[in-house]
Amino acid sequence: MAAFIKHTNCEACGSSDGKAIYDDSSSHCFVCQHTVPSEEFKEQNSKKVSKVKPTKENMEIKPSGKPAITADENAEIKSETTPDPKGFRGLDANTCKPFGVRHAFSVETGELIEQYYPTTQDGQIVGYKIREVPKNFYSKGRTGADCELFMQFKFNRGGKYILITEGELDALSAYQMLSEYNKSKGSDFETAVVSPTTGAQSHKQIAAQYKFFDTFDQIIVCYDNDKAGKEATEKLLTVLPKGKVKIMNMRFKDPNEYLEKDEARAFVSDFYNAKSYVPVGIVGSGEISDSMREEFMTPKIPLPPFMHKLQDMMAGGIPLGRIVNLASASGTGKSTIVDEIVYYMLFNSPHKVGIVTLESTTGQYGNKLLSRHIGVKLELKSNQEALDILASDKTKEKEKELFWTDTDEHRFYLIDDRDGGVDNVKDAIENLVISCGCKVIVLDPTHDVIGTLPNEEQESFYGWQKGMVKSHNCTFYNVMHTRKTPSGQKSGSAGADLHEEDIQGASSAYKSAACNLMFSRNKESEDAVERNTTTMKATKIRWTGKTGVAGKYYYDNESHTMYDLDDWLAENAGSY
DSSP states (O other): OOEEEEOOOOTTTOSSSOEEEEESOOOOETHHHHHHEHHHHHHHSSOOOOOOOOOTTTOOOOOOSSSOHHEEEEEEEHHOOOOHOTTTTGGOHHHHHTTTTTEEEOOTTTTEEEEEEEEEEETEEEEEEEEETEEEEEEOOOOTTTSSTGGHHHHHHHHEEEEEEEEEEHHHHHHHHHHHHHHHTOOOOEEEEESSSSOOSSSSHHHTTHHTTTTTTEEEEOOOHHHHHHHHHHHHHTOOOTTTTOOOOOOSSSSSHHHHHTHHHHHHHHHTTTTEOOOTOOOOOGOOOHHHHHHHHHHBOOOOOGHHHHHHHTTTSSSOOOEEEEETTTSSHHHHHHHHHHHHHHHHHHSSSSEHHHHHHHHHHHHHOOOOOOOOEEEOOOOOHHHHHHSSSHHHHHHHHHHHHHTTBSSSSEEOOOOOOOOHHHHHHHHHHTTSOOOOEEETTTTHHHTTSSSHHHHHHHHHHHHHHHHHHEEEEEEEOOOOOTTTOOOTTTOOOOOOOGGGOOHHHHHSSSSSEEEEEEEESHHHHHHTEEEEEEEETTTHHHHHHEEEEEEEEEEEEEEEHHHHHHHHHOOO
């Protein structure tokens, strides 16, 4: 059996200490489950090593093949180390000494170089898990999953509370803060704290101590406040006694961070505020009150003035966490309307915008927005005229105003990716939302990303959008094409009344959306006003339930500006 050497970073998932290295050149990441077999194994087995999922059959812990540390070896370690951490990571000797934790310091610098965590079986020391500062691990003696939990030997009588942390340093930190709190209250009550000796993915070792945990009234799980820690917590909850488990919601990453930041009171508060475990996807009715109010505390996404009738139907705008489809026949000007919506959001919405522009290059898109900002359509000018306008100081000032905020941050972000597949676009959008802080994503047009995919894959894309909406509370604007009308029938580009079923592609497109907006325009009309007027109909506004015609919009080509038709007619009566 291969011997464990140390924990290190995993190249596959990015975990800082999830990968275990063994002395036969094999490795295994306990975060992403990526395994690299030994060279000997590769030679003896031609088949690919499969990932083993936890089952009742493989939850059994095999006895460690490593011998326990001898009395002489233990004595040698003690002669070379001290129980006093000398303030390392906020710990004191009164915390470390009762649990047999030892420390080795550099002779040259006096700095801590190793921390020794004892492992036990039947309460007797059988090995040490050794932390090389800052975060490399190796072992002496027996330290595997067949050992007891770290610090367990001291709490074999059961009690009211037991806290489980993800690692030894956090267990010591938590014990110290809780112990000092109890002493400050004049109490000799001792809160039990333990941690696995095998890292975050340690449900087997926890499961083996089921009877020990069942001697406590409440089991508080306090794994790291990160993705790996939360995933490990979910596994842990399947092997602990039912009805006793609570989850501690930490305001910092781990208990040691509380200790180092002198936030012991906050830790104690979070400990006593731990909530009873409820399975994922289930929320108790008593926990939804704050969420109800948050819905109305988050500003809605405003619409430009020419869409004021629709904004009234929407009760003030579009809430975050929605999918909105804007659909019309090709060439009817929906992108112009979307550009107006984007332009207005840039200066009037508190939510940052990310734009996936697939019909325009970034340069073309920038020129469209700048044309709107300066009131001159640059594309109507000759190349030299446009360059002269762009070179003027006034335009440069307006350009800076459009593209940069007052605090010198990008006003919006663009993705210009015509060659990448749907997965590339999804990755780029996730970067917009997560890395760039964009809460509104405009995808223009959506069909350029998924139009050639089978319906099943299109449905998968809309399912991904719904997942993003739920997990990151962002809003998608999908700019959609409609199907060609049958021969002999009026087309959308000639002003036909469109319905959401006319949206191209899988039906999940309009079914997944919270709002479907359909546009039609008779671009062939001989009347100039009719030719430049778009009728907008809302076929679904899920949050208000209102539907129907919500406005007619007139487009002034010279100034590249949209107006509510009724407002424009009233202001320009007699001039057309």
